[in-house]
Amino acid sequence: MGRPKIERFPLNKDHEGALNRLAMARLKIIVLSILAGGLLLSCLMLFPGCSPNAQYVMEENIFEFRQEPGPEDFFALAEYRIWIPEGVERLRGVIVHQHGCGRNGMWMVWDHHWRALARKWDCALLGTHYKSADSCASWHNPLNGSERAFHNALNSLADQSGHPELVKVPWALWGHSSGAFWVSRMLELHPGRIVAVVARSGGYLISNPEAFSVPVLFNYGRREPSHLNGLTYYPNGREKNAPWSIAPDPKTGHECGNSRLLTIPFFDACFDLRLPANGQESLKKISMENSWLGDPGSFEITKPEDFNGDPLIKVWLPDESFARRWQEYLRSGWVTDHTPPPFPPYNLSYEFLGKKAIRIRWNAEADLESGIKQFYLYRNGKQIQQYIGINDEYVRKNFQYGNYGDEPGPEALYERVDAWIPTQMEFTDYRLHPDSTYTYQVKMVNWSDLESGFSEPIVISQKERTEK
DSSP, X not given: OOOOOOOSSOOOHHHHHHHHHHHHHHHHHHHHHHHTHHXXXXXXXXXXXXXXXXXOOOOTTEEEEEEOOOTTOSEEEEEEEEEOOTTOSSXXXXXXXXXXXXOOOXXXXXXXXXXXXXXXXXXXXXXXXXXXXSSTTGGGXXXXXXXXXXXXXXXXXXXXXXXXXXXXXXXXEEEETHHHHHHHHHHHHOGGGEEEEEEEXXXXXXXXXXXXXXXXXXXXXXXXXXXXXXXGTHHHHHTTTOOEEEEEETTOSSSOTTTHHHHHHHHHHHHXXXXXXXXXXXXXXXXXXXXXXXXXXXXXXXXXXGOOSOGGGSEEESSHHHHHHHHHXXXXXXXXXXXXXXXXXXXXXXXXXXXXEEEEEEEOOOBTTTBOOEEEXXXXXXXXXXXXXXXXXXXXXXXXXXXXXXXXXXXXXXXXXXXXXXXXXXXXXXXXXXXXXXXXXXXXXXXXXXXOOOOOOEEEETHHHHHO
């Protein structure tokens, strides 16, 4: 079968108008931010993990690629940043988090929740940034240069990381807004390469029959216009028995809301169904026998054998666990995590600061189901502090969460991602007494407010300070 034809840079008037309105709204935000710039940046410096002059330290397993546009490219700049989980000998896939118009996904590599998914399945996590040359949406057609740049990035990142398999392993594609159009069009072009697709607030009318074997979740806010919600694209595949689903969010418009609580489990289920064991074979085909069905109107879920009607009028759901999450999400815009974080924080260390302060640092792996909301610090068995992060409308003084575009940084800096220091796992304890000994432990809290167990204790004697 030949390469499917995709029209070059098509934009209907409704789509273009909506994107222009979004661009104008963002322009107003930028202008207001500039007017209050001094105050804003001063406030940001008060919170951990955020500074207008921040310089992050690149980890050994993070790599970057940057491409200037060619004569036929419809972008001003293409940038990519990838994270490779520590200890992975051979990658099994790449998770691509594709931003929307005017956004920047380069800080995705520091998103601990998405890292948990990548770590579980030995996948790389890739964030991107396409800077528009003219129209906000010009790059969302892969044939306008972004597909070529994406392949160039994978080739370079494979060489840099020492993982040559990066150029061949399958992709899990997530996209928001114009990113949703991009991942849908990549599905049209490369169905055999894709594990699953999540299109948040956008999509594309697929015509390649091979694409109808790939799981797709169209996720959108109920307050969005019709051309941005999945109802425009979903029936095109489901009527052909494609393993496709829709998940309207009752709480949002174009913003991503709590969608990661559903989309990360969707990818988790699809990896389980489709990834070959040794990384060498083709992706597994979806078996409808073990799937579930859902009704987005009544929120009912059922096994296929218990449903007497035409299954093609129902939503495809990969398994029972995801079906129950989908049901709650459609009702409330939220997914409750019923289990505590499986692993406590680990690798506690410390650093003396002055005469009466100690900085405690640690590592932690996010809860795959609901990420990291908080850390609690205990001294001599009593809780003395909890993590206080940036006070914006998304993270709300907590540790980390997705913002408007499901990126992990503060919304105020979404266009200046390198002004943000990746959120650090650390506390500073002040007013310590000389000649005293302190025992510290840390707990992690997920976004359903369930606590992990205690970390292993670290015992610190103030006498060490004078001895050193």
